[in-house]
Amino acid sequence: xxxxxxxxxxxxxxxxxxxxxxxxxxxxxxxxxxxxxxxxxxxxxxxxxxxxxxxxxxxxxxxxxxxxxxxxxxxxxxxxxxxxxxxxxxxxxxxxxxxxxxxxxxxxxxxxxxxxxxxxxxxxxxxxxxxxxxxxxxxxxxxxxxxxxx
Amino acid sequence: xxxxxxxxxxxxxxxxxxxxxxxxxxxxxxxxxxxxxxxxxxxxxxxxxxxxxxxxxxxxxxxxxxxxxxxxxxxxxxxxxxxxxxxxxxxxxxxxxxxxxxxxxxxxxxxxxxxxxxxxxxxxxxxxxxxxxxxxxxxxxxxxxxxxxx
DNA sequence: CCTAAATAAATTGTGCAAAATTAAATAAGG
DNA sequence: CCTTATTTAATTTTGCACAATTTATTTAGG
Numbered sequence: 001x002x003x004x005x006x007x008x009x010x011x012x013x014x015x016x017x018x019x020x021x022x023x024x025x026x027x028x029x030x031x032x033x034x035x036x037x038x039x040x041x042x043x044x045x046x047x048x049x050x051x052x053x054x055x056x057x058x059x060x061x062x063x064x065x066x067x068x069x070x071x072x073x074x075x076x077x078x079x080x081x082x083x084x085x086x087x088x089x090x091x092x093x094x095x096x097x098x099x100x101x102x103x104x105x106x107x108x109x110x111x112x113x114x115x116x117x118x119x120x121x122x123x124x125x126x127x128x129x130x131x132x133x134x135x136x137x138x139x140x141x142x143x144x145x146x147x148x149x150x
Numbered sequence: 151x152x153x154x155x156x157x158x159x160x161x162x163x164x165x166x167x168x169x170x171x172x173x174x175x176x177x178x179x180x181x182x183x184x185x186x187x188x189x190x191x192x193x194x195x196x197x198x199x200x201x202x203x204x205x206x207x208x209x210x211x212x213x214x215x216x217x218x219x220x221x222x223x224x225x226x227x228x229x230x231x232x233x234x235x236x237x238x239x240x241x242x243x244x245x246x247x248x249x250x251x252x253x254x255x256x257x258x259x260x261x262x263x264x265x266x267x268x269x270x271x272x273x274x275x276x277x278x279x280x281x282x283x284x285x286x287x288x289x290x291x292x293x294x295x296x297x298x299x300x
Numbered sequence: 301c302c303t304a305a306a307t308a309a310a311t312t313g314t315g316c317a318a319a320a321t322t323a324a325a326t327a328a329g330g
Numbered sequence: 331c332c333t334t335a336t337t338t339a340a341t342t343t344t345g346c347a348c349a350a351t352t353t354a355t356t357t358a359g360g
Contacts (some may be wrong), residue, residue, distance in 0.1 A: 001155070007262075007269050008197055008258070008262070008263075009198055009201055010197060010198060010201060010213060011287075012283070013197070014272070014276075014279065014282060014283045015175045015176075015179065015272075015287065016194060016197075017283065017286040017287050017290050018168060018171050018172045018175055018286055019172045019175070019176070019190070019194070019291060020214070020215050020290050020294075021168050021172075021286055021290040022168045022169045022171075022172035023215065023317075023318090024215065024290060024293035024294045025165045025168055025293050026169070026295050026317090026318095027318085028293055028296055028297045028299040029165065030318090030319095037345085039344095039345065039346075041320080041321050041345095041346060041347090042240075042278065042345095042346095043167070043174070044160075044166060047158055047160060047163070047166075050158055050221060051158065051159055051160060054307090056308095056309095057308080057309065058250050058308065058309080063160060064166075064170070064245040065170050065173065066176065066310080066346090066347075066348090067347080067348065067349090068310070069309095069311080069312090069347075069348060069349080069350095070346060070347050070348070071309095072309070072310060072311085073345080073346085074345080074346070077345085089175075090310085091353065092307095092355080092356080093308095093354085093356090094307065094308040094309070094354070094355050094356070095308065095309080096308085096309065096310095101272060108158070112158070114158075119157050120165070121296060122165075122289075122292070122293070122296070125287060126164075126292060128285065129164065131286075132164060132286070132289055133162070133167065133283060135162045135278065135280070135285050135286070136164065136167040136168055136171055136285075136286065137161075137167050138276070138282075139155060139171050139272075139276060139282055140167050140170050140171040140174060142174050142272070142276060143171060143174035143177075143178055143272070144170075144174045144198040146178055146272070147174050147177040147178045148233070173347075173348095176347090177348090180349095182343095188317065189314095189316075190314095190316095191315085191316060191317090192316095199353045207338085207339065208337095208338070210338080212315050216316095216317080216318090217317080217318065217319090218338080218339050218340070219317075219318060219319080219339095219340080219342090220316060220318070220342080221339095222339070222340060222341085223315080223316085224315080227315085231328070240326075241344095243324085243325065243326090244324070244325050244337070245338070245339080246338090246339070246340095247317095251339065252340090
């Protein structure tokens with residue numbers, strides 16, 4: 001079996017493992033997030049707002065590596081759920097500022113008591129959580145730089 | 151900063167790194183796959199057919215961890231592109247068998263001469279490709295088992 | 301000033317992703 | 331046989347994901 005053959009075998013393809021792992025992790029979060037009426041990408045937006053405070057749409061996109069075409073409808077759903085507000089920047093009317101409502105702020109406390117279970121469950125089974133985290137973060141950084149140096 | 155606080159920081163969230171890395175890798179493959187008129191999930195279906203030969207829809211789903219709601223329209227597009235055929239199983243008319251056309255078979259050779267570039271590019275930047283692959287495969291296995299033990 | 305370029309977000313269109321429902325066919329027990 | 335449960339795929343619906351285009355605004359050059 002040549003090296004060229006091997007590279008088309010699913011078991012050897014890091015790209016497939018990452019792609020499938022991403023969906024399985026989302027599946028793992030779903031039953032918990034469902035209790036709060038959140039999807040996984042919506043949850044990540046909340047995480048960024050909790051950590052960094054009020055942000056523009058493009059700042060959210062920079063952190064999450066998502067574009068406005070994805071974020072705009074997602075943010076509208078979070079606004080309908082009254083977890084965030086959206087308003088035009090007064091200084092620069094091209095920008096839309098996104099911030100947490102009281103309900104959005106208080107959600108963090110509620111989730112900390114539940115979400116730990118997912119995190120610790122993965123930690124428990126993942127014997128080397130920190131090692132895996134460092135590997136994937138390095139991969140993300142490399143892929144991000146490769147994909148954007150046109 | 152408490153351990154509970156830290157778990158909501160984006161930099162510490164393995165789930166986010168996996169999710170973002172998956173999209174960045176797909177973005178990396180896109181310009182190459184575009185030349186062949188394939189999307190990334192379509193490419194993965196072709197990889198499975200090249201490796202394992204003719205398969206039913208559910209066999210493809212088992213390998214790729216995708217359900218029929220995702221695969222059925224995707225397979226129809228591959229059929230329209232004349233890379234695969236689909237037909238009801240003669241033995242069991244519930245099953246739909248998927249197989250490669252001549253065009254689909256020959257695509258593998260064409261891609262081997264181009265796709266290597268993506269693979270080697272990632273290998274080059276990823277100092278520890280095999281280590282990362284093993285970590286992510288272990289994570290995938292754990293997440294898959296956790297997500298399905300109801 | 302005033303026009304041209306650049307920026308920021310929204311809009312549009314295509315293609316996954318997955319849960320829920322439906323429909324068809326098979327298998328199994330009585 | 332015949333009914334019931336199971337299996338398998340299709341269909342439907344909602345929600346990302348992203349490229350391409352459009353619109354509005356701001357910045358810079360002349």
